[in-house]
Amino acid sequence: MDFQEFKEAIYKKKGINLSGYKEKQLKRRIESLMNTYGLKxxxxxxQALLKDKAKWETFLDKVTINVSEFFRNPEIFEKLERDVLPKLVEGKRRFKIWSAACSNGAEPYSLAIIMEERFPAVQYKITATDIDENILNAAKQGVYEERLIKNVSPQRLKKYFKLEPSGLYSIAPELKKHITFKRHDLLVDRYDTDFDLIVCRNVNIYFTRETQDKIYRNMNRSLKVGGVLFVGATENIMNYRELGFDKLYHWFYIKKDHLS
Ligand SMILES: C[S@@+](CC[C@H](N)C(=O)[O-])C[C@H]1O[C@@H](n2cnc3c(N)ncnc32)[C@H](O)[C@@H]1O
Known part of the structure; x- marks a missing residue:
């Protein structure tokens, strides 16, 4: 069985579409895991993955890479808070956000903190999705190590986190009320619609160019006209016009019109 056949088998048996991921990186990560099991x-x-749940979960972890933290790239979150959101929220009583590939929840909770503080009169809802059920369970728990909250200001820390006897920090229940966590595979599942803001950061880097375009196109369809797509610090959509966007600022793209 070659790598191609392996990917096809994973899709058939588990519904995970590995063909959208950049091949070299993915193969390197998978082979390093095979090595640790002494398999060539x-x-x-x-067979090992299909038989052994723990191995399957480790495999998913390797493929997905769950690194995240609160207010990742704080200067870009400041841009969101200061320049993007005020205009985007203006005149709206309801506001719908999608945090796609949300990992451990640090991203949607960061967004909720901003919404609570800056727009207390707005009813906001955040859909937070990821392919990885385990990380979603951790996100729902909302308990974090100190290193993940290094960008949280002391005032926000006091207001929205509780230091547990274990030394971990748990997130305030009032933020959780606004967030629905659910499993969603960006390469396979249907996309919801009518979002004002989609945050999709640090996941598209793992996908091929073709898959990235497909995702951005789907996200364009998921946004309201005038809605904004917020991407990762190392991500830059060169062909944004073709995909139905205008550039608002670096890292922020606004939906111009419905794509045909
Ligand atoms: C590096 S984390 C990014 C977390 C967060 N967005 C941030 O920027 O801090 C990448 C996340 O993408 C998720 N992921 C990988 N492939 C995915 C897919 N096909 N569909 C949805 N999520 C996926 C992983 O499970 C992981 O939690």
């Missing part, structure tokens, strides 16, 4: 053959590895 993709067929054997596939």
């Amino acid at each position: 053959d993709f067929r054997e590895f596939l």
Whole structure:
């Protein structure tokens, strides 16, 4: 069995579409995991993954890479808070956000903190999705190590976090009320619609160019006209016009019109 056949088998048996991921990086990560199990053959590895739940979960972790933190790239979150959101929220009583590939929840909770503080009169809802059920369970729990909250100001820390006896920080229940966590695979599942803001950061870097375009196009359809797509610090959509966007600022793209 070669790598191509392995990817096809994973899709057939588990519904995970590995063909959208950048091949070299993905193969390197998978082979390094095979090495740790002392396996060289993709067929054997596939069998091990299908038989052993723990191995399957470790495999998913390797493929997905769950690194995240609160207010990741704080200067860009400041831009969101100071320049993007005031205009975007203006005149709205309801506001719908999607945090796509939300990992451990640090991203949607950061967004909720901003909405609570800056727009207390607005009813906001955040849909937070990820492919990885385990990380979504952690996100729902909302308990974090200190290193993940280094960008949280002391005032916000006091207001929205509780230091537990374990030394971990748990997130305030009032933020949780606004967030719905659910599993969603960006490469396979249907996209919801009518969002004012979509935050999709640090996941598209793992996908091929073609897949990235497909995702951005789908996200364009998921936004309201005038809605904004917020991408990761190392991400830059060169062909944004073709995909139905205008550039608002670096990292922020605004939906011009419905794509045909
Ligand atoms: C590096 S984290 C980014 C977290 C957060 N957006 C941030 O910027 O801090 C990438 C996340 O993408 C998720 N992911 C990977 N492939 C995915 C897919 N096909 N569909 C949805 N989420 C995916 C992973 O499970 C992981 O939690």
